[in-house]
Amino acid sequence: MGIIKQGILGGFSGKVGKVVGGAWKGIDYMRSLATSVANPKTKPQVTVRTNFSTIAKIMASANMLLKKSNWRMAKKQSAFNAAVRINYDNAIVNDVVDMEKLSFGEFSRKELTNLRTVFENDGINFSLKLNWVNDADDIVSFADDMVAVVIVRITAEGKFEETIVSCNDAKREDEELHVPIGLVESFATGDTFYAYAGTGHNPKKPKEIINIPAKNVVKYRAQKTI
Secondary structure, three states, rough: EEEEOOOOOHHHHEEOOEEEEEEEEEEEEEEEEOOOOOOOHHHHHHHHHHHHHHHHHHHHHHHHHHHHHHHHHHHHHHOHHHHHHHHHHHEEEEEEEEEEOOOOOOOOOOOOOEEEEEEEOOOOEEEEEEEOOOOOOOOOOOOOOOOEEEEEEOEEEEEEEEEEEEEOOOOOHOOOOEEEEEEEEHHHOEEEEEEEEEOOOOOOOOOOOOHHHHOOOEEEEOOOOO
């Protein structure tokens, strides 16, 4: 039974016939009950669910960064929901998630100049090294811009494994950053690592934004198990 709390024009909670009412972040909503599907596991349906699940898992792991991007200002949805929607629309190519098209924010600052990213493997540890040019001009880029990095690991079987986020270790003026990933023994042959790098202003200034552009992405595939 549904309960109407604010008269006939107000929102309601519960079920009325085939309609369910509720509220989220102070927003009243109604939705229809899920329709019974005779075959819920057709190939197209499985593809949609798999891609949606992969994007949702990646973005959930990077949620602390998404909340610092301008996606946090999306109307009537969280930064996470905006990230999933935007990436689902833009990063699905030929019915699979194209990792190089993922994005973790939008531009508000100048990109890192001459950004160079290299995965390093010394036989014991695995890390990502970034170098760039300090081009702070106090107009579109600032010395205290924080360098933010997202690393997404996909297994040799093509399944999402983990996300590593680093956004408090270096500034634009530092010109170098090392992001530890872990022990090489934990990685299998064919595991693929995608790294996304970008800049934003100091996160201690809440009105400023950290942005991770999709085009600053580098890819590394593990060659062997150590």
